Amino acid sequence: MTKTGPAPVPGHQDLTRLLGLMTGDEKHGPAATSTLDALWVLYDRVLRVSPASVDAPERDRFLLSKGHGPMAYYAVLAAKGFLAEELLPGFGSYDSPLGYHPDRTLLPGVEIGSGSLGHGLPLAVGTVLGLRAQGLTDPRVWVLIGDAELDEGSNHEALAYAGPAGLEQLHTLVIDNASATHGWPGGIASRFEAAGWSAETVDGRDHEAMYAAFTAPHPGRPRAVVARVEPKA
């Protein structure tokens, strides 16, 4: 009888290999890798959700609003066991549940279908309100948006509401690769701060800095973390 030990737990070093299993969406390639480190820190150390708890009311929620370039997201979900690695090569094909924009009805653990920009933050606000109304004040809701996605007015409706409403369970991660055509004079974080959020800007490749920013307390206020990465060339 052959004895086998437990399979090695995939780590950050496996993500490049997992990403390499997906091909075809080169258009969104830079968008995919901009999120990779932040997603890893969230799923590895911050989010209280596992493949076994994707339907648990008490789970933390992660909403990928910026659905473009979801390869990093799929790679992290595969590394964490939410989806089978064998699915990755099918990325974007007719029979695959892995589209160039994710569909929550096709993938367990994917909280929203996204692709059209500016939907995730309003959905996250509603999710927080729904959790709170059910007495579920412990789960945290995270939504990832891009700096160019912030152009969409729906985000500004949501962030202007969430601050005064004191939605402490709400967390927005802005991946800033300087892709917004008109930029954000005064800084992205200032938009959130002006609306009453707790906000911080960090290096989107520095895992420890992101971890500290993701877990800093922000009593009574929603939290925004702007993670800067190399500009989209």
Added chain:
Amino acid sequence: MDTMRDRFISTTSALLDEDPRLALVLAEISRDGFDAAERRHPDRVVNVGIREQLMVGVGGGLALAGMRPIVHTFASFLVERPFEQVKLDFGHQGVGGVLVSAGASYDWPAGGFTHMSPGDVALMDTLDGWTVQVPGHPDEAETLLRDAAAGDGRVYVRLSLQSNERALPVTGPGFITVREGRGGVVIAVGPMLDNVMAATEGLDTTVLYATTVRPFDAEALRRAVAGGSAADVVLVEPYLAGTSTAVANDALYATPHRVLGLGVARRELRRYGELGEHLAAHGLDPKSLRDRISAFLTR
């Protein structure tokens, strides 16, 4: 008599007391009516300000968290302005909710075209899986709202100041046969019933009454057509003319037939005034309806 919107406020306030799964999302419109409900249920009556994209997105998010959202404002700001949110934040996410509009096609004509939404049902008709309710009386509105709140699906309830004199017993999604005749079938939708009954007085036509327009009761239409001498169908809808012509055609695909779709004209009137003046301008008053229905049926 209270209006459908008044009844929506009283019914929803009561439902919020009864069902902890329900949450109401507003964008300022009707907020005063819900003051008491908001005091009782501050976590489940949410006014997001004048932010309709957020309002619909919050509705979708509440549903994702396991709640049953009721989302309300004027039709033009509920369906037209945040239409992509309706499409994606409910349908594409695969979640349910209840959208309840006020204002209809021209409830407030003095407010002008910005507050008119004759195209709402046609827009909703491009989406999958929505039940569309067009009550013709506050009592019917209450019944349909209670059904919608108790369910899990996606429901659009279109309220209007225009109302029939008496409510009919709306007990299910099917059309109600109000009058039987052999020379054609007239389908009156919601608040158009009184004018249709007056217009067809003395004509040998069947009149069907529809409050649930989607799904469309194709079987009732086929039965009514089979009971007459000609497969001639007139739709009288309180929104964009022809909105249901395609579904009526589909219902009768196996039978040679004619369909006349009456309703609000596409052309922008650029008139203010009163509801009755707009009904007449669009040929939806009893006399215009009688002339148009008679001309079609005797052709």
